[in-house]
Amino acid sequence: MYFCWVLLYFDNSWQTATGLNAMTNWLALEDAAQYRKMGKSTIYRLSREGDLPAHRIGRVWRFDARELDEWLKTGKLASTRDDNA
Numbered sequence: 001m002y003f004c005w006v007l008l009y010f011d012n013s014w015q016t017a018t019g020l021n022a023m024t025n026w027l028a029l030e031d032a033a034q035y036r037k038m039g040k041s042t043i044y045r046l047s048r049e050g051d052l053p054a055h056r057i058g059r060v061w062r063f064d065a066r067e068l069d070e071w072l073k074t075g076k077l078a079s080t081r082d083d084n085a
Helices: 002-010 012-018 029-036 040-048 065-073 076-084
Strands: 055-057 060-064
Touching (some): 029 040, 040 060, 060 065
Antiparallel strands (some): 055 060
16 A cells, blocks of 8 residues: 555656646745744644645645745735734
8 A cells, every 4th residue: 555655646647636736846834934934833823723825744734835925915914913913
């Protein structure tokens, strides 16, 4: 079973079928925090609450830099802060 998953993981058709692009700039939690100049705990909390575009793979969070840019451009950060006030 594990061997089949590894083959699927590295197969380009799997990436296409799941919508993952090889050119996507995937960021780890720490990288996303540094990229957006926010604290790691803030990034984690917003991701968990569904307010930040994030992809959870098992126990690991991954962030698409392009999605984070779009999220910031749409003003989602401001509306999230207003909701907490």
